[in-house]
Amino acid sequence: MSTAQHDRRIVRRAAVRVGALVAGASAVAIAGGVGILVAVLVSGARQEGGGHRGGPGVPGGDRFVVDLDDVLPWVLGLGLAGVIVLGVVAWAAARWSVAPLDDALRRQRTFVSDASHELRTPLTALTSRIQIVQRRLQRGEGADESVAQLRRDAQVLDDVLTDMLLTAEGAAQTGTASIAESARAAVAGLDALADEAGVRLRVGDLDDAVVAVPAVTVVRMCTALLDNAIGHTPTGAEVVITARRSEDAVVLRVSDEGRGIADADLPRIFERFARGAESGRRRGFGLGLALVREAAVRVGGRIEVERTSPAGTVFALHLPLAR
Secondary structure, eight states: OOHHHHHHHHHHHHHHHHHHHHHHHHHHHHHHHHHHHHHHHHHHOEEEEOSOOOSTTOOOOEEEEOOHHHHHHHHHHHHHHHHHHHHHHHHHHHHHHHHHHHHHHHHHHHHHHHHHHHHHHHHHHHHHHHHHHHHHHHTTOOOHHHHHHHHHHHHHHHHHHHHHHHHHTTOOOOOOEEHHHHHHHHHHHHHHHHHHHTOEEEEEEEOOOEESSOHHHHHHHHHHHHHHHHHTSOTTOEEEEEEEEOSSEEEEEEEOOSOOOOTTTGGGTTSTTOOOOOOSSSOOOSOHHHHHHHHHHHTTOEEEEEEEETTEEEEEEEEEBOO
16 A cells, blocks of 8 residues: 555545544434433423313323523533533544644655755765865876765765655665674765765774665665764864674664763654754754664664763664674
């Protein structure tokens, strides 16, 4: 079933529920009002003799009389109560009917913000690499290697966007990935950005383990962690990425030499739109670490701040091994 068909089915179900709610509540309110009114009429009625008693088979002449002054307040009160009850029902039905729309708008906003963030870093790296190619061409130098890297960067953009679209449709990619190859691919994609910031990117010991996570997802997570580290590392310092196998997972670590994370920021560091102190470089939007956590949880992994101090921070990403 496509996403559009699924959304239409949700809307139809919501319409049926709202119709049933309004019809049922209206029936209950009307029946209750009529029942109360009949009870009032019966209890307030008095019998008056107005005719002769006939013989067998001839009805008597007694009548039941109700004083209008006694019944009118009840009629007005029940009418007002009915209006209030139906107003409350209409309010509840309206909230119920717009719930699918609210959910769709929320998912749309989430996708737009996530896509903007996920594509921002590769686009920035792509722009930096284009500038490098331009400078080389102006100096009359060869640019074959840089052009090849531009092509790889463009492919990364396409892979990231495809992965995000599939995830949004609830059909995320499956597969496995070499943790070493994915880490190196992320470093290669960010080397121009690191050079521009004056930060050294270093690949440490990488276990050549295979994780039960699609390669594009691993590259996305590594890229987000490295980009975050570059953004908080001073010029001339170093960012290191390593990976080591544990019992049933691979622990990928990204360490920087920044100022560390403040104690007040630690509890919310992985929340959406949570930002720490600005580093003076590109403005962050507080989405990168949140997206890494969501992706890690989705594949059965986790991420944590292993340690942080004024000498730097180490993030540890745990990913499950492929069986």
